[in-house]
Amino acid sequence: MGADMTEIAVFPIPQCVAFPGTHFPLHVFEPRYRTMVEHCIETGLPLAICHVEKQVREAPKDQTLSEALNSNQATYRPVQLVTAGECRLHETLQDGRMMISVALDQRYRLDREVQALPFMIFDATPVDDDPMSPEEAHEAQLLKDKLMHRLLALTADSVEIQATLNSDTWIQKPVDAFSFELFSLLQTDPDIMQNLLEMRSPLARMKTALDLLSEVPAQL
Incomplete structure (x- = not known):
């Protein structure tokens, strides 16, 4: 080994x-x-x-x-x-x-x-993920903020999910961790989920997640 x-x-x-x-x-x-x-x-x-x-x-x-x-x-x-x-x-x-x-x-x-x-x-x-450049890290943080707002809007009827997203833990979560853990809330086709798991970029995962949130098949 x-x-x-x-x-x-x-x-x-x-x-x-x-x-x-x-x-x-x-x-x-x-x-x-x-x-x-x-x-x-x-x-x-x-x-x-x-x-x-x-x-x-x-x-x-x-x-x-x-x-x-x-x-x-x-x-x-x-x-x-x-x-x-x-x-x-x-x-x-x-x-x-x-x-x-x-x-x-x-x-x-x-x-x-x-x-x-x-x-x-x-x-x-x-x-592990590939390292991000400073520019990519900045873009990833902006994308995290967009995803948080989108998730909050889509889960307005769920007290539990709203409490989770508004917690300090989620607000302060680093983008790399966020780009994985958001899929505990967002579910879609398992083959798409597997493709997301295999991505080695938080930015790529979050871009795909934002696309999924604009589609009907994605479920929260």
């Missing part, structure tokens, strides 16, 4: 694109993924939540809850760029299901699969 590589466990979920700076809640019931969660918590291994490239194996059909809790479901090939972070267990139910969250903090490129069963582990390389 290279000096910059690290091992991460991978949880591929269709249509789920996770961004750095966000918390991802999960209800885990498959045996292999319950084992994965236990391993990540015991060892501190980062857990990646990611979109998928394709389905490798279909899930069994017409299962009862008991059968689903004791068998693995569909298997997917993950996308190559993912976001990972610390896995936290909140509750284990009597039937073994787990309520967890993942504090996502870093993008990774999946380089080499080192374990396939019972769950996937990859050697992965951290992926």
Whole structure:
């Protein structure tokens, strides 16, 4: 494993694109993924939540809850760029299901699969944004202000989102963090979200977000 590589466990979920700076809640019931969660918590291994490239194996059909809790479901090939972070267990139910969250903090490129069963582990390389020039940084700050005003206008009926956007935390959030975390509020097609995740420029992400906010399919 290279000096910059690290091992991460991978949880591929269709249509789920996770961004750095966000918390991802999960209800885990498959045996292999319950084992994965236990391993990540015991060892501190980062857990990646990611979109998928394709389905490798279909899930069994017409299962009862008991059968689903004791068998693995569909298997997917993950996308190559993912976001990972610390896995936290909140509750284990009597039937073994787990309520967890993942504090996502870093993008990774999946380089080499080192374990396939019972769950996937990859050697992965951290992926960071490219540096911005002073001019780009200034433009990004102006774009952040435009996005904040647009988001406030579109969410006028949501007390919770308005409180979030008007908080000091969001007002003072650096543009690089803002350009990721705004997608906890703005949802659109998962392939578009994956493309946004793969961008290495806060300015490019925010320009795309502003375009999305002018289109009907984008949902808050």
